[in-house]
Amino acid sequence: MKIHSFQHYSHDLGLAVHDAWITTKVKSALTLAEPTRRLNIHVKTHAGMVALSGRVNTHKQCEQAIGLARAVHGVTDIDASDLQTYMVSPGSFPEAPNAEESAEDLSRSSAKMDDK
Template identity: 65%
Template sequence: MKLQSFKHYSDQLETVAHDAWITARVKSALALGEPTLGLQIHVKTFAGTVALSGRVNTHKQCEQAVALARTVPGVVEIDARELLTHVFTPGSVPTPPNAEENMESRAQSSEKPDDK
């Protein structure tokens, strides 16, 4: 029974070590490909699947990050759903991260006053 437990533990340890190695290689590939990508993108690996997250300036940088991650040996799949660009959707109102006014006061201030 202990031998099976040790084998299971060693398999998990091997997977964790391999994932850490892949994460380091992907971060290196991003930093060498374009230095700003290495700083803007967070990388996590689980069982060979690399998850990229963070914010980049353009869609081209997003595509470049995915392409660079694909070049790393051992990468099985890439999940870039959390990799966002600074592009805003039409009709949305971008707010600064520490905005003092809330959305209610903004909605009230945008209404037209009644002419009496």
């Protein structure tokens, strides 16, 4: 019974070390590549599957980040569903991702100020 427990523990430990190695390699690849160098992309790995999250400026940068992660030896799959692209409509002003007030709230508050 103890041998089985030790084997199970060592397998889990080996998997965790392998995942940490993959995470480090993917983060390094994203940091060293020019298109993704200044982007804040988070990387998590579980059983060889890499999850990318954060924000990128363009769809092309998203594809490049996925390609760089896929090129790392040991990566079995990529989940980039939490990797978001800033969406800015032509003629609008981009807002900070953590802005407390939306553009509608600001326009309503300025309209109330005009009424006074």
